[in-house]
Amino acid sequence: MNHTLPESVTSRIKNAAVILNGYRTEEQITEALLKLGVETEGDLNPEWIERGRLLNIVGLDDKENPTPEIKAKKAVAALYGSQTAANSARNDELKNAGFNLKAKDSSTADLLKLYRPDLSEDPVTRILKERLQNRKVVLFVPGTSDIDIQATIDYVSDLDQGYAEQEFVQTSGGLARPVAIGEKSDKVVDEDPIHDGSPLRKDRSTIGFPINWAGIPSEVRKLCRVIVDRDDVDVNNRHDVNNLVALAMKGFDEVASVYPEASVQYRELKEMEKLPTLRISLNGGGRPNNPFNVGGKKRTY
Numbered sequence: 001m002n003h004t005l006p007e008s009v010t011s012r013i014k015n016a017a018v019i020l021n022g023y024r025t026e027e028q029i030t031e032a033l034l035k036l037g038v039e040t041e042g043d044l045n046p047e048w049i050e051r052g053r054l055l056n057i058v059g060l061d062d063k064e065n066p067t068p069e070i071k072a073k074k075a076v077a078a079l080y081g082s083q084t085a086a087n088s089a090r091n092d093e094l095k096n097a098g099f100n101l102k103a104k105d106s107s108t109a110d111l112l113k114l115y116r117p118d119l120s121e122d123p124v125t126r127i128l129k130e131r132l133q134n135r136k137v138v139l140f141v142p143g144t145s146d147i148d149i150q151a152t153i154d155y156v157s158d159l160d161q162g163y164a165e166q167e168f169v170q171t172s173g174g175l176a177r178p179v180a181i182g183e184k185s186d187k188v189v190d191e192d193p194i195h196d197g198s199p200l201r202k203d204r205s206t207i208g209f210p211i212n213w214a215g216i217p218s219e220v221r222k223l224c225r226v227i228v229d230r231d232d233v234d235v236n237n238r239h240d241v242n243n244l245v246a247l248a249m250k251g252f253d254e255v256a257s258v259y260p261e262a263s264v265q266y267r268e269l270k271e272m273e274k275l276p277t278l279r280i281s282l283n284g285g286g287r288p289n290n291p292f293n294v295g296g297k298k299r300t301y
Contacts, residue, residue, distance in 0.1 A: 005030065006040060007145070007184075011118050015078040015089035016058060023067040024059045024075075032057040044079055054079055108132075108156065112149045117184045128181045135159065140185035141173035148172050177281070191280040193221040194228055194235050194244075199280050209241055213248075218278065220248045223255050225276045226269065227262040 005013075010026075013033070017026040036049060036057075043049070058075040059067035067075070078089055108131060114124045132138075137159065139151045148171040155169050155178065168175040179185070190213075192198040198207050203214035213221060224244060227233055233240045247255045256263035269275045 005034070005038070007118060009033075009038065009040065009044065011116075012044065012079050012081060016075040018089040019075045019078055020058060020067060020071055023062075023065065023071065024057075029057060029079075044081065046080065051076060109149055109153055112138075112147055112152060115147065115181075117145075117182065120182055125181060132156070132181055134180050136165070136178040136180045136183075138179050138181060138183070139169055139171050139176045140179070141171055142176050143173065145185050148176070151176075189280060191276075191278040193224040193278060194241060196225075196228075197280065208235065209238055211241070211245055213245075216245075216248050217252070220252050220255060221278055222275050223252060223259075223262065223266050224248055225278060226266050227255070227259050230262055230265065232259055232262055 010030070013026050013029045016029055017024060033044075036053070038044060038049070054076045055061070055072050058072045058079075059065070060069060060072040074089075106127075108128070111124055111128050111131075115128060116122060116124070119125055135156075137152060137156050139148045139155060140146065141148050151169065151171040155166075159165065165178075167177065169178055190200040190203070192200050192205050192207070192211075193213065194211065195205065195207050198205070200206065200213060203212060205211040205213070227244065228235055233244050235241060244255070247258055256266075266275070
């Protein structure tokens, strides 16, 4: 079971926790839903999980500290995806933070602390859009959904002083690509070793033949990419692809023995620290730290 829930589910959990206001935490709700086998947004529906089970999860029947019925019902509605419940939860969250829904004089730093990219019609989002317009200035800590507020404020200040825009900006967690208000973090995931520019989803190819790369080490995947970029394998030929993947499952030496020329090129690239990273941005930002172009192709390393 995948223990990392998608943002569409965690957003509902957050809304429910806000409504419950201490009767149940996000962590408690998440743990309970995972035990029920929830993995996607589609799992949270009355046909899959009956209302009574969710009421139990949000604490309605807790003997020591039962959740008030009205809060429990609103929390269940939020878990089922009710927009009304989500709006109510968000308003409560903002009010608890001391935010005036009609005020526009809050500092940008304070607004960023309350900002949620998944809520396009949120009052905080609207104010930030008016203030920052469509400039790409928001910096997420790489690999997370957390905004580096100080780095973002510093970058906005630099631009306001006339400094040039940057493709990548330093954050507390490394270099990050700035995005505009309303855009989500520049999420970087594993790239398909066979299909250039295509991400893997749960270690599986998303285009072409159905290939499961789970358990195949990174160095073997990178060797496969070198082989493909040399045109040693036709990615449109199922037999060729299946044979390559079968070798990859046996390990690096097995692949290298069948493709010795590619193995030599792999070692050369490794010595120059120019091997393909096989990491790619889901926001269309390309792949980081790949300055080398094998064989003159458009695939950049």
